[in-house]
Amino acid sequence: MPEMTLIDAIREAMDEELARDPRVFITGEDVGKRGGVFRATMGLYQKYGEKRIVDSPLAELSIVAIGIGAACAGLVPICEIQFADFIHPAFNQIVNEAAKMYYRSGGTWNVPLTIRAPYGGGIGGGLYHSQSVEAFFTHVPGLKVVIPSTPYDAKGLLKSAVRDPNPVLFFEPKKGYRSIKGEVPEGEYTVPLGKARLARQGSDLSVYAYGMMAHYAVQAAEQVAREDGIQCDVVDLRTLLPIDKETILASFKKTGKALIVYEDNLTMGYGAEIAAILSCDGFEYMDAPIMRLGGPDVPAVPFSHPLQEAFMPNPHKIAAAIRQLAAY
Amino acid sequence: MTALTNTQLSHFSAQLSAETLLEMYWYMLLARRTDERAWLLHRQGKIAFHISGMGHEATQVGAAFAIQRGVDYVAPYYRDLALCLAIGITPRDFMLSLFGKAGEITSKARQMPSHWSHKPLHILSTSSPVATQVPQAAGLAFAIKYKRENGLIDPNDASQPRLALTCLGEGSTSQGEWHEGMNWAGVHKLPFICIVQNNNYAISVPIEQQMAVSHVAERASAYGVLGVTVDGTDVLAVYDVMRAAVERAYNGEGATLIEAKCYRLTPHSSDDDDRTYRPREEVEEAKRADPILRFERHLLERGILTEALKQEYEQRVRQSVDEAQRYAENAPYPEESSLYEDVYMTT
Known part of the structure; x- marks a missing residue:
């Protein structure tokens, strides 16, 4: 291919x-x-x-x-x-x-x-x-x-x-x-809307992400697997609305621990809804506080390089959050 | 076209048959009596809200009769009762909307009354924030042009819309949406007609506080669109300029902005009290220049309408409005389950 x-x-x-x-x-x-x-x-x-x-x-x-x-x-x-x-x-x-x-x-x-x-x-x-x-x-x-x-x-x-x-x-x-x-295969294929994808499999905890953060989450998961032996499910949400509750909950029922990663401002961001779904429909499986890693609550991403990097989640920050959650 | 007088254009209306003229009169009368009944129902406490088109009937019926009704696209606004009745929405449909009852065709009784929609008649659904329909109507016109240029339709197919008409008030032309829609219509030379029904007030705010130009039509030149101002209380004058605009659209000559000057004979809506901002003398004067009385006089003078025929029309209109009201009052409310329908279209 x-x-x-x-x-x-x-x-x-x-x-x-x-x-x-x-x-x-x-x-x-x-x-x-x-x-x-x-x-x-x-x-x-x-x-x-x-x-x-x-x-x-x-x-x-x-x-x-x-x-x-x-x-x-x-x-x-x-x-x-x-x-x-x-x-x-x-x-x-x-x-x-x-x-x-x-x-x-x-x-x-x-x-x-x-x-x-x-x-x-x-x-x-x-x-x-x-x-x-x-x-x-x-x-x-x-x-x-x-x-x-x-x-x-x-x-x-x-x-x-x-x-x-x-x-x-x-x-x-x-x-x-x-x-x-x-x-990417040649020729016609489609991917259905409304379905999340399990980008990586592991039983220790679930990472939920989309877009650039899903890409980074896979990298971070590989890193912690290599360095710490922590095995993560990475759920690439793909369609945010309508939301694929089934795939989200299936992973959580397996791991009981959830890290939600998004680069938007943390508060009232998309991850809040994932957290709500997990706590309402996955409460009996919960093994740790639901954790979110997002951008800080400042108006937007600054231009100056170090400030931008401080704002953005990246594979290193995601790996650190995974370790913290795994240790709970 | 700004330079053209109504006399020069009057060959269009001169060709209208007595039968068509009476049909135009019928729709003006039907709209007026339906509108009056809505006010009455509101004052009786039977309905929650009404927004009126009284005083705008000549503009709307003149416009409707110049297009291919039910074929050409129309993106109306909330005062377009007469326009929509002339295209094919019925008093019964409107009454069901006033009462919020099941069977309401525009929105399944989800929208407030006068938020028109009727896909089979090519009337686009409209919302409450003003002027949103203008760039959408430009999109409809864009699609007409696109389909022709890309060979998706037979240009001689009479079942296909050949223009998009949209309406709004003069206050709504302050919106960026209006500007952006007009700009597309100009840039792409779209088969597009925008009628600004200029009644001098946006609820309470007079035109002087909306714009620094004396005529909305003056703005047309800024978009490379033809602009014309017409007496919106003269149904035949509106018909004449509309026919000229329709010819332009059909012939690929581009968009037209028509400013139809009229007067809102009622407060903005059933929740408004215009005594706080309009002198009574001004309203009374406008009532003496009522577009329906004006057309009536014209038809009587020409011997097309007689006193006997007028009485017959009044009686038939009353029957139609009575029947519509009875039907709507007796209709059930929508099932609660319908709340959850039509969020997404499934294929």
């Missing part, structure tokens, strides 16, 4: 969906000739033309709103928000409009819309090119929220997102765009 980077897998998924279905189109800032600032759409303009790869005006809410209207008219838009940090102007269109359209129209107008956005820190992006915004949207029924951590999943999940009849937010860990590599 050929090995490819995360961003190559994302591009291949879009390429295949564009080839498969003439209703699929891409819009966003610089997605055309430039191929996207991260090159996610590189070559697609040249291959599919300006009528299907549409550079948008520099206005995020309109990117989403045009997508909603076009989706209601039977097209299949893939909207790119250049950085997740810039999605906030479109919040109303996503939360009030796309998410509620099907419900508020009595199950008639559905919105088959995919919104892609690079998210996360560690790239020197400062306050406004580093944010994790998933928790704002995982609170909203009607949306689906997907975050891949491997090229295989990125391609299969993005294809599922494009084919889903509901609005899907597809957040991509941009730090891993080129550093995360993995095997």
